[in-house]
Amino acid sequence: MGPSRGRRGTFSWKKYAIGAAAVIGLIFVFGPRQTPKYLSSDGMQDAVDAITDDPLYTSPDDEPFVHNPIIEEEEAPPTTDEKQPLKPGEHPTSFESDPDPLHTTYCTTTTADRIVQYALMIDAGSTGSRIHVYKFNNCNPSSGPSFEYEVFKMIQPGLSSFAGKPEDAAKSLDVLMDEALRVVPESLRKCTPVAVKATAGLRLLPGSQSADILDAVRHRLDTVYPFPIHGEDGIVIMDGKDEGVYAWITANYLLSTIRPDTPKGTPSYAVLDLGGASTQIVFEPMFPNNDELADGDHKYELKFAGRDHVLYQHSYLGYGLMRARRHVHQLVEFMDSLRGKNGGTTFVENDRRVFNPCLAQGTQRVVEVEDERNGISRSVTMDGEGIGSFQACSRTMQLVMAKDAICELKPCSFNGVYQPSLLDAFSSGKVLLLSYFYDRVQPLLPENPPKINVASIKELATTVCMGRPAWLDRWGAQPDLMKELEERPEWCLDLTFMHSLLTLGYEFTEDREVQLGKQIEGTELGWCLGAALGVVSGAELTCKA
Known part of the structure; x- marks a missing residue:
């Protein structure tokens, strides 16, 4: 069965492909092919580089669109620490514009222990690790710390790529910690908490590999760097529901819908976050007839900025973009094998070639497909020539989404997971799409x-x-965009999966307006700021001896 509420589930598509579903899929997906209008006369391009052996099925072309100016700006190291003077009444929005990182421009005195507070949050994701260095001030202790700005830096690959090499995994974070040393004033470092939250990438490693990596990370941060680790859960694999809720807090905090001074009754945004191995949805239901959200793991009661919020949340492990790619390729290969060698499969230089409707016309991709019966992986050339199309790929997604799974508590979204109808409980609310939604759609x-x-x-x-x-x-x-499209044959698959996730999965209508988000006023969207707000607002904040 697929992922279920409150426990790690495994993704199982084969039960939906065998039998009638497989037959229907074969008819719709692999029916007679006609040369489409846009089929390149050049023939097929050479197969792209073989996929790496990363357990999350990632490769260099799985990373965000590298020519996005925002990403280039984030990753480029500053060339100077020279501070630019602020105009009267102006506040810094970045480290480079901050005239004095030791102090704040919002006030000169406070009743709190420290007028300025920094926090370090490391997002150990499936395809890379990222550090967020946050500056807060305590000008109004009664309303909690106020966020000023962040410094962001990322590295690749992620910790999960160091499976079996925990010391190497820990050392990979040195680049990020050196950035923290550059930003945080020396006198504040011993009181600047650091937390490392791993997401779905480490969740999927077998045995003790993830625990070994986290132990090595904790030891290195504790013995090499001056920053205190934030409590017992400072270096952990984060629960999927917390990941989604923290992302919801970050977005709505930056959009000023849940701050202490936000007018009561201001509607919040629904936040949909698409990572490499999992995807999350979080929203605050607004039932028209004073109905209440059913009890269960999906219900998250949150108190933030002095107000109570009842949120719906669910994290779908196995439905992130990289995992979706893997499931699609395995499903297409399996369905092709049912048709036999004469049904469409060809062999080139002892490699198997399978026509895949989710690759763009005229493109190919070499992938590693694992045989679930014996666990042996083999290279397969996926080919979109003559068959790649949004319509055909969408039919494949119908099997991937497991829409027909048993729904124990109705209504359900997909894979048998309860979700109140968005048409009823969030009919007019604003929707914010994060992470891979942004990386794949915005450049186009x-x-x-x-x-x-x-x-x-x-x-x-x-x-x-x-x-x-x-x-x-x-x-x-x-x-630049043309080059990206040529090097990413699965961009067709990615966009089709996103559309299926929104429509077939969450049941948004085609005319539902959505917003794409990566940054708000220079601050990265995602779960990190929400988690950092919890760290600096808590009573556990202590300094390192």
Whole structure:
């Protein structure tokens, strides 16, 4: 069965492919192929680089769009520490514009122990590790610490790539910790807590490998660096529900919908976060008839900034973008094997070639597919020639989403998971899409895009799946983007999965307006700021001896 509430589940698609579902899928997906309008006359491009042996099925092209100016700006190290003077009444929005990191421009005195407080939060994700160095002030102790700005830095690969090498995993974070040393004033370091929260990447490592890595990280941070580790849960694999809720806090805090001075009754945003190995949805239901959210693991009662919130949340382990790719390829390969060698499979240089509707026309990708019967992996060339299309890929996604799974507590979204209907409980609320939603959709939009909706993702996916001639018609004037599309044959799969997740999974309508988010006023969206607010607001904050 698929992932279930409150425990680690395993993703199982084969039960939905065998029998009638497989037959229907074969008919719809692998029916007679016609040469589409946009099929390249150049023939098929050479197979892309083979996938790495990372347990999360990641590769360099799984990372965010590297030509995004925002990402380049984040990753570029500052060339100078020279501070620029602020105008009267102006406050710093970055470390580079802060005239004095030891003090704050918001007040000169406070009744709190410290007027300035820093916190370090390391996001150990499936494809990379990122540090967020947050500056807070305690000008108004009664309302809690106030966030000023962050310094962000990321590295690749993630900790899960060091499976069996815990010491190497721990040392990989040195680059991030050196950034913290650069930013945090020396006199404040012993009172600046550091936390490392690992997400789905480490959750999926077998045996004691994840625990060994976290133990090595704790030992290195404790013995090499001056920052105190935040309590017993300072270095942990984070629960999926906390990951989603913290992301909800971050977004709504930065959007000023849940701050102490926010007018009562201000509606909050629903936050949908798509990572590499898992995806989360969190929203505050607004039932029209004073109905209440059913009890269960999905119910999260939160007290923040003096107000109570009842949230719906669920984290789907196994439905992140990288895992979705893996499941799609395994499903397509399995269905192809049912048709036999003469049904469509070809062999080139002893490698098996399978036609895959979720790869763009005229593209190929070499992937590693594991045989579940014997655990042996083999290379398979996935080929989108003559078959890649949004419509055909969407039919494959119907099996991946497990929409027909048993629903014990109705209504359900997908994979048998309870979720109140968004049409009833969140009919007009704003929706914010984070992480891979942003990385895959934003680069394809014009510089100043109009409002987008769910149908916009479908329209982009349709074009991307058509292949290079369609890309040239639409994005030919953007050589960097064209290069990215050529090097990422699975961009078709990614966008189609996102659309299926929103429509088939969560049951958003095509005309539902959505917003894409990566930063707000220079601060990264995601769970880290929400978690850091909990750290600096708690009573456990202690200094290192």
